[in-house]
Amino acid sequence: MEKDKLIYLAGIVDGEGTIRLHKANHTYFRLSLRVANNDLHLMEFLKENFGGGFWIVHKAGAQGNNKQSYCWEITGKKLYEILNGLKDYCIVKKEQVALGIRYSEALWKRDRLGLDEEVIENRDKMVKVFSMLNRRGNEKGGVLYATY
Numbered sequence: 001m002e003k004d005k006l007i008y009l010a011g012i013v014d015g016e017g018t019i020r021l022h023k024a025n026h027t028y029f030r031l032s033l034r035v036a037n038n039d040l041h042l043m044e045f046l047k048e049n050f051g052g053g054f055w056i057v058h059k060a061g062a063q064g065n066n067k068q069s070y071c072w073e074i075t076g077k078k079l080y081e082i083l084n085g086l087k088d089y090c091i092v093k094k095e096q097v098a099l100g101i102r103y104s105e106a107l108w109k110r111d112r113l114g115l116d117e118e119v120i121e122n123r124d125k126m127v128k129v130f131s132m133l134n135r136r137g138n139e140k141g142g143v144l145y146a147t148y
Helices: 003-016 040-050 076-086 094-110 117-134
Strands: 017-023 029-037 053-058 069-075
Touching (some): 069 076, 076 094
């Protein structure tokens, strides 16, 4: 990935992005990076340069009073590569990037062996940390991570 594009993406992620870990059921967790915006060119740029996909979140208002908005998302190993590229450039979402990298690395080590209750508990803790970090108005000082 090109450095200038990663730096640009870091600014977008810091301002418009969300890095989250979602628990879909007892044993399935999904790490994702999403960017919401109303500029179609930005969505096309993200898809072309980083992969993933985007969709329409809200259609434009019939009377032209609302702009159409979109959401771009990336997951999986490509996300891991992107997070590693962003780790030196994100400022606001630096902790989420680091936690996403740690989660991804732990995921690939453990999932080949299956999930035990300790792994599930640790992932549940990570879901809570992501949720706390992504809360609006969050003062990020003093975050302590459990060992995963």
